[in-house]
Amino acid sequence: MRYTEEMILRSSSGYCMPFEEPIKQDVQMSLGYGEQKNPVTGETFFHHGIDFSVNHYLLSAVATGTVSAIGSDAEHGIYQTIRYGKYEVTYRHLSNVFANFSQSVKAGQTIAISGDLLHMEVRFDGEEINPLEFLTMLYGNIKALEHNSQMGINELDMNIPSPYDTDRQEIEALMLRFLPSYFEDLQQGAYSLPEHTEQSLRNIFSLGASKHYFYETMPSMANPLGIGNRCMPLATKVQNLLIADFLNYLAMRHQVYLSTMDEVLKKNSKSKP
Template identity: 60%
Template sequence: MTGNMSYTQEMNLASRSGYCMPFEERDGEVRLALGYGEQTHPKTGGKFFHHGVDFATNRYLLAAVADGIVSGIGSNSTHGLSLTTRYGKYEVTYAHLARAMAPFGAKVKAGNILAISGNLLHMEVRYDGEEINPIDFLTMLYGNLKMMRQQGHTGMPDFETIEMDIPTDYDDDQDEVEELMLRFYPDYLSEIGRGLYRVPEYTAQSLRNIFSLSAVRNYFYEVIPSLANPLGIGTRAMPIAAKVQNLLISDFLNYLAFRHGVFLSTLGENGKKKT
């Protein structure tokens, strides 16, 4: 690998949960804004050594690439908010983040959401403490993904969910809703955080009522909490979980209509007017 290191087979990353690229390309390709190594500063024109790579990824969901643990979250004047995850001997840092979504010390699997990028993603990689070119690391990841697919595996795993079949009012539109979430969900979270979009009081009050009722009925911590199920919700709470899902999906669709003028294709003109 670049950076005075030669790639050997023992450097291949092992991961029981599979592998995942750091982000899903929205338009089929992502522009490399700045490469690794000796570079010319895009603003000053001066020469400098770039210790990572920069991608043009405005508000992208950033994922864990394999089995790992969040080993650092910090901020500095050069790279802003950053999050580092350790995968075996590798340490991968995402920087210039709009938000960190995983807490320090969290154990993660391939595909778990770690953060939301800002206007670009700065990425650095170290192996056994020594800096390497992130492109070489990503090339290895892509090779592992390709090999898994050739062996009949999908490569990128599904996101973790509670082991329950939870019906919602949007089951018939599931594929379209998921597609819209891939495009707009980072913006939705960001605009809520910055106060540009406010959750309607009805939705907020309904959620408060649901969680109060759940606490009274001892729905929480029925099973041992985990990263995928931090409240320990069991099968008894399925009706409550369904109500929460309905409210959250409804609010996301409300945001799309209000901020972007985007509606489900199955919604008629009367439905749009109601929204």
């Protein structure tokens, strides 16, 4: 499964598993997700989660969330479900729970204790997914955050010249003042992106997708599209197009111009439709 930006769950605690493994001892997954064969009867059945051989282990929340269900049934015993945004993670075969229904929990907080094993299920927006893929995504995101903290904001080399470098401070000041109006006018249709700008953006993103620039690395908070340095020339083009459109908006809607713009360019911008 390829995780979209919406599906990336952030866990700043460093936890990517529901329990902490003992030192020098790996915890084995005793039963995987999907089609499985009963070791006793030999019959094939569909396993809706994954099982771990953990006897009375302390179990933790993997991110900040809320307890959305607690109960018990004949097949799985005591269970507890934690909601993390659109995710719901359920622990079954529990011997006790420490976080009650509707209680808020933080990443790494102890919320339950397993029985003789742990059965784990995961759903996203109501759809069942493989819990192993979910845990792998958490692990990769945590490693990306660790790497980013060592490298700074992110691993990308942003020192690429731009035609707007000399006006950077003035443009940033204008953005602080006018960006809310810019987005509001776009949303309400009071200002439309010029056709040539929209087509240029489409071409850039199509080219990026065809060259597999997106999700080249594990997406993270600092880099939600997972782009690397290979993508920087395209990212710079997008940046320049959006800055140019913002300046076009200022001229068309507010008659505001950069102080470095000469009178001929101002006159030409006023005559644009």
